Amino acid sequence: MNPSIDIQHLKKVFGKQVVLEDVNLTVKPGEIVGLIGPSGAGKSTVIKTMLGMEKADGGKALVLDTQMPNRKILGNIGYMAQSDALYESLSAKENLVFYGKMKGVDGQQLTSEIDHVAQVVDLTDDLTKRVSNFSGGMKRRLSLAIALLGDPDLLVLDEPTVGIDPSLRKKIWDELHRLRDAGRSVLVTTHVMDEAELTDRVALLLGGKVLAFDEPKKLEAEYKVPTIEEVFLAAEGELEK
């Protein structure tokens, strides 16, 4: 089976600044991949290129077997940005209905999917409330629920658990694992290093390149450290030498 994301020798230049030099990244169906790296490393640029918001200057960016940018394939990708990107004057349900329709989900299917995703992020009782009355965590959860709409084959989540309580964070990760077991692919960027341990493979993005890309346990063994956090620090230290 072909990988859901297949990025080879991806290069991206803004003006004179080379943001991505040579990025190789694959996400297989039924796999959660964590993308970690310091801010400014180009994580968002990788994601934007995958979604067709930016065009690669070199290399190939195949998403679900389609060279990006491509509009139609976006219906099969669930995307959650760093900003919540919600319509504040609308209720949670109205937001879900609107984005659902944009993704091409409609009618009975949309209603049942809204019920399901609301349950996953624990917002069932707050669906009729306006988003402007939501707390930061609730907004984050609603944003995640929108990404889950349409039962996409690929989920791209940019910092999904910022501002979410530990108990709910666990619930979200349980849902991500459930989706993985159902054969979906998930790409997650995160700053929380112990979350990186929950992924199947971790990609370490530093200096425009993927320096290390393997299972968390194997990376820890390779760098001879006990946690991903220390792998991160060690890799950063090596780069500076």
Add this chain to the structure above:
Amino acid sequence: MKRVLAIAGRIGRELLRDKRTLAMVLIMPILVLWLLNIMFSANTTTSVKIATVGVDSQITKTLDKTKHVSVVKYDKKSTANDKLKHYKVDAVLTETSSNHYKVTYANIDPTKTSVAKAALKAAILKGKMTTMAKTSAALQAQLAQLTGQTAQTSTIKSSAGSTTKITNHYNYGDADTNFFSKMIPLMMGFFVFLISGMGMLGERTSGTLDRLLATPVKRGEIVSGYLISYGLLAVVQTIIVVYSAIWIMKIEVVGSVFSIIVINVLLALVALTFGMLLSTLASSEFQMMQFIPIVIVPQLLFSGIIPLDTMASWVQDFGKILPLTYAGDALTEIVMKGTSLANLGGDICALLIFIVVLGSLNILAMKRYRKV
């Protein structure tokens, strides 16, 4: 199409919940119209006091009869000038020699000066006319004794006099209608421009545009959704503005109100696409506000509120690239002459071209945020 309607519905719902913006769009124009109406009626009732020294009684009588003009007679020039100095009178008229007049204006308020000027001119002219009429009447009386045709000639005289009066009234009417057909589209265009621009800007800064473009929606569908929702808002706004202009300002509309709405909606769509386009150049609400003078002032100056006939040809040509020129022209035709939409093809075409060009530019500009 489903997506277009969903986007239009969503914007409509957001607008309905934004009470302050709604009030600005729907109530503000009425308030502005009402204020302008007050300013207009204040202008026409400026009253002037003119002091006369040794002026022919014929002229002072005519002056006194003129609306909003009162005359005070003084014997000495020095007393009259004293009154002028203390703002008791607005002008002093002295007859230096027969048929030679000298006027001194206080000129505190230019409106009063111009009213006094006009009144004096009319009175002196009329005075001459009466003298002439008297002379000619005397001549005619002599002639009549010869031919017996007095009655006919004097009828002609009086009808000539009343014609002059009608032209005056027409001038005022013209000023009002001009105001209606140029000011209202400007005002409408302004509100739609600002609100749609802000709406698009908000969508961009809050990240919802990015997220929207991360779904398979077409860029054209987003622009169409905006056109439909704000177009409907413009219809409601036009109806309110037009009817309040008719009721509050008592403006007579010869043509159909429906035609006025059509033209205004077209103009609103131009303003909308232009506002959206400019919003891509702004990175904050404050920067959006800075576009207002750049966009509004040229429209105000060049679109015919101030007559351009006597200006250099490049000025007149510049007016042709402004959408308000066409909307104002079409509205003048409808309001004053009752021209039907079918006969306004040129203006409608020009507005449609603006909409199509600006709309496509918007779709193109959105490519910045998604490459397909």
